[in-house]
Amino acid sequence: MELEQQIREALTKVALIADCTMVETINNNTVLLQSGLDSLGFAMLVAQLEEDLGIDPFSQMQIAVYPRTFGDFISIYRQALAQES
């Protein structure tokens, strides 16, 4: 499955568990803090993706990085997966 699709599916799953109401459309420019997912929800998204993809790019990074948009978020996972292979 394409990475972006996997992230979107994880996002939907986590939003349901965390009882968060997401904005109708999420595109690459959507600011994460305005997407409807709260900070605990993001922690859950990272946890869900760690189970699905086997990586946690934020722990692997030497410095703290906080993606601003959904596009930034996908890009971080894409880079981490590229480094893994």
Next chain:
Amino acid sequence: MNKLVIVTGASRGLGLAICQQLLQAGYTVVALARTQTEALIQLQQAGLHFVAADLSELDKLPMLCSALIKQFGRPYALINNAAVGYDGVLATMHNSEINGLLNLNIQAPILLSKYLLRPMLLNQCGRIVNISSIIARTGFNGLSVYAASKAALEGFSKSLAREVGKAGITVNCVAPGYMQTDMTNSLQGNKLDSIKRRSPLGRLATPDDAAAAVLYLLSEQALAVTGTTLTVDAGSTA
């Protein structure tokens, strides 16, 4: 019951007592310790899973947690029990000992909580119990750094309880008083006798007493208990 509990510092003393009681209560137990003791080998026959780990190696903790989740599944609870307590005045305590103590007693439980909390978030249910000490509040000559680490653990627990409460996860501390364990060996003799005499119950708390408090916090009955410290000291600090 198929609830997985991860216990650190499980090879002896309170950690071992917690593992014994958890197994008796039907939990699935993963015991972390640097070395495997005879007592742990015996508990393995009762179903305990042992994983060798040196928690002072902080860089390895993310990988350790990931491996634990892969091997055993999402944990229900984490018991942060592993700790060291160097006895000595601060003015002459070597910096490496201060660093080592703070790494194991506070950084390791924070990192283990961080990584093992994630699957609990996905389950919307979980328990974290941090083993503190009455020394976090009373103080003790020669244990200032140890006391600092335990007070830090209590502060950490209160804030984390607020952070994850809405995900159905409770975070609490158990603060045992002086117990007859390897850690209090340096207090043998007059000091322990004097603590016993001053205690309202006329005795020391035992590792089993403190372990029972941990089991309570893991139970369904403790669902509404979070962000608190349960003192088990035979009344010493009353």
